[in-house]
Amino acid sequence: MLAVLIVVPLIAMALAFALNGGAATASAEPSTTDFQYVTVEPGQSLWQLAESIAPGADPRDVISDLVRLNGLQGSVVHPGERLAIPAAYAG
Template sequence: MSTISLHAPVARTHAPVRLTTRGKLVLFAAALAAMFALAVAMGSTTAATSDAGAAVQTTEVTVQPGETLWQIAGAANPGGDQRETVDQIMKLNALESASGLQIGHKLAVPVYSE
């Protein structure tokens, strides 16, 4: 004798996930914490110390009419990397750009030994 099942298979449907206001706040706080942790992990690697940095020997150069920072860097370090020299001069003088020189402006320029 065979047994016949009278019950048809039941298809299970899942209701869409609905977040309450509290659930939304928890999700937002978790995302914010994850971003903060990522920012701390990937942040700046600069560390302040009490050790003094190496002193850079400099000379003072007065900007002449038509003179550019690149020309000053080339004259200061003729055999060196001019881009690096420009960068050092900009850092020494807290210049935001290489194009902001004024005639008569006095610049601290590193002294390079040949």
């Protein structure tokens, strides 16, 4: 009887931990269907891309969001690169 009183709460805690841990992992990975994408054209800079994506926003903010979302190492982009557009600027 004592073993049941110890094991049942442990199983319940393990199950709760597994369910919460799984939910956190699933929400941390963005789905590719949640984003719109744009392909960088030859001669196009990230600044120009930011201005075309969000004409009313400060291009520096848009560039920062693009760099962060796409995991870019800097602000240099190359023709043919496919970049996800932050949801705030997707129209």
